[in-house]
Amino acid sequence: QVQLVESGGGVVQPGRSLRLSCTASGFTFSSYGLYWVRQAPGKGLEWVAIISYDGSDKYYADSVKGRFTISRDNSRNTLYLQMNSLRLEDTALYYCARESSAHWFDPWGQGTLVTVSS
Amino acid sequence: EIVLTQSPATLSLSPGERATLSCRASQSVRTYLAWYQQKPGQAPSLLIYDASNRATDIPARFSGSGSGTDFTLTISSLEPEDFAVYYCQQRSNWPLTFGGGTKVEI
Numbered sequence: 001q002v003q004l005v006e007s008g009g010g011v012v013q014p015g016r017s018l019r020l021s022c023t024a025s026g027f028t029f030s031s032y033g034l035y036w037v038r039q040a041p042g043k044g045l046e047w048v049a050i051i052s053y054d055g056s057d058k059y060y061a062d063s064v065k066g067r068f069t070i071s072r073d074n075s076r077n078t079l080y081l082q083m084n085s086l087r088l089e090d091t092a093l094y095y096c097a098r099e100s101s102a103h104w105f106d107p108w109g110q111g112t113l114v115t116v117s118s
Numbered sequence: 119e120i121v122l123t124q125s126p127a128t129l130s131l132s133p134g135e136r137a138t139l140s141c142r143a144s145q146s147v148r149t150y151l152a153w154y155q156q157k158p159g160q161a162p163s164l165l166i167y168d169a170s171n172r173a174t175d176i177p178a179r180f181s182g183s184g185s186g187t188d189f190t191l192t193i194s195s196l197e198p199e200d201f202a203v204y205y206c207q208q209r210s211n212w213p214l215t216f217g218g219g220t221k222v223e224i
Contacts, residue, residue: 045154045162045205047214061213095161102168103209104152108161 002026002107004096009112012086020112022079022096030054030074033099036081038092039111048094049081064090086116120144122206122217129222137193139220141206146186150210153182153191156219157202165204166191196222 008020022034036048049060049070058070069082079096093113097105121144131137141151149169154162164173166182169189179194193200201224206217 044219045207045216047207047216050214059212100164100167102171104164104167105154105162105207106164106167106173108163110161 002098004098004107004109006094006096006109006112009094009114011115011117013118014086014088014116016086017082017084018086018114020081020083020094020096020114022081022109024077024079024098027098029077033103034070034072034079035097035099035105036070036079037095037097037105037108038090038114039095040089040092043092046092050099051079083114086114088116090114091116119213120147120208120211120215122208122215124204124206124217124220126220127218129220130224131196131222132224133196133198135196137191137196137200137222139191139193139204139222141184141189141191141217143187143189143208145211147208147210149185150208151182151184151189152207152209154205154207155200155202156205157199162205193222 003025006022035050051058051070067085071080093111095108095111097108100106123142125140151169153166155165156162170182181192183190203219203221205219
């Protein structure tokens, strides 16, 4: 079955960097676009970034543009999110999700928690 | 940015009752709208896409309707496992945006 497993979260000080990973299985990874979505504690969902199936197209939310970079390694079935210059407001559970054939978020991983704190 | 406003914020109902959730967009999203369900401690999951299409394995008691700026998610008869938070999301324009969610509680 399709599975997405995020890792790399943790506690980090403001201004520092962190790289998240999302390892996929159960489907042809190189055929699908992928997303990062985050959810601050007790809050709603916020789309963060998207990358096309081959990595040629990337889009970012304004809140992370210039600080976060989405990338993928199709040989390793892995999606990445490089997060630089982290802010307190970046504290959230970060989910990766696959782009469905109809271009929606489906399915989602279980998330990895990033806490930005001094 | 397209703002999605969900109402009500909380819906208090009993099993077997009908739930009607609303999502209003600040400008037309045509039918590029989806609904997701999030149970406590779990990741969201796709329920409805393109406004009215049920995702794979979603029971028929879930239905979506609407186009343009006004959308509705209906749960015809609530099952105990349906008590959760529901989010709408649009992909008509960048950035992709979500509504603030409706919590369906017992």
